[in-house]
Amino acid sequence: MASKDILKRSQALLSGFLVMFLLIFSSCDKLIDLLEGGDDEEENAIIEIPYSPTSWEVSYKGQTVSVEFTASEDWRIVIDEYTSSWISVSPTEGSAGDYTLDISVSANETSEQRNGFVTIYSGDERVDIYVTQYGFETVLDIPDSQTSWNISNAETALKVNLLVNTDWSVEIDAASASWISVDPSKGTAGEYTLDIYVSANDTGEMRHGMLTVVSGNERREIYINQKGKTFQPEGEGPDDMPIEEWK
Known part of the structure; x- marks a missing residue:
């Protein structure tokens, strides 16, 4: 009977030593991991x-x-x-x-x-x-010297240089459309020479016209002032020329 008690106490004592050994081993292993940087937590990506x-x-x-x-x-x-x-x-x-x-x-x-x-x-x-x-910036360039014209009453062709970086078109006001035309009247980005045709002014009154080149939100106006025909008083012109053809 005594031998059985001794055996049980020995087994319990051995189990206690085993548990203590495992605890000490586990603690040492954690300590080593801590000293070496550890692998219990994943490193964050960088x-x-x-x-x-x-x-x-x-x-x-x-x-x-x-x-x-x-x-x-x-x-x-x-x-x-x-x-x-x-x-x-x-x-x-x-x-x-x-x-x-x-x-x-x-x-x-x-x-x-x-x-x-x-x-x-x-x-x-x-x-x-x-x-x-940044947003699109429209370029619409016409030389200032070509935006205002003073011409005689004779039929006249004008040339205007145009530089644009997007689609464009020309608008002619209603009062001028009967005596002013332009070619080309529209286009895409590029450099152009606009040919503006002005018919003869056979009236005695000066007339004023306007064309507008439109590209995106940009607009440039071209003004044309054309003199009226000058009539000679009756009897002061050449006898062989009709009065309406005198200037």
């Missing part, structure tokens, strides 16, 4: 952009900008629906390493400024790259 801006301003013409970055883990690009209609990115994903991101911005054909962004995700880390693009 995205670094040390040399490139994360905010860009581009003209209405469009542009491709490059962003250099480093990712410590797999990464991907996310673009919201509005931004993706005018911004594209290459590449769009990758593994850990150094990369150059090409962000292509299309031309802005409206007069409104627009703002967008693309996001680099890696694990729980994110970096936003912002893009601001």
Whole structure:
């Protein structure tokens, strides 16, 4: 009977030593992990952009900008629906390493400024790259010396130089349309020479005409002042020339 009690006490004592050994071993293992940096918690992903801006301003013409970055883990690009209609990115994903991101911005054909962004995700880390693009700026240029004309009553052809960067057209006011015409009267972006034809003024009154070149929100007026025909008093002109043809 005594031997059985001794055996039970020995087993209990052995179990106690075993539990203590396991606790000490576990504590040492945790201590080693702590000293070495540990692996109980996962390291956060890192995205670094040390040399490139994360905010860009581009003209209405469009542009491709490059962003250099480093990712410590797999990464991907996310673009919201509005931004993706005018911004594209290459590449769009990758593994850990150094990369150059090409962000292509299309031309802005409206007069409104627009703002967008693309996001680099890696694990729980994110970096936003912002893009601001200015609205379309219409160029409509006519030399000042060709925007106002004073001409005689004779039939006359005028030439006007035009420079535009988008579609354009010419409007002639109703009072002038009967005696002024222009060719070409519309076009796309480019350089043009407008031929403006003015018919003879057979009246004795000066007349005033106006043409307007329209491109986008820009307008330039061209004014034409044409003298009236001068009639000689009866008996003072040549006998063989009708009075209405004298000047």
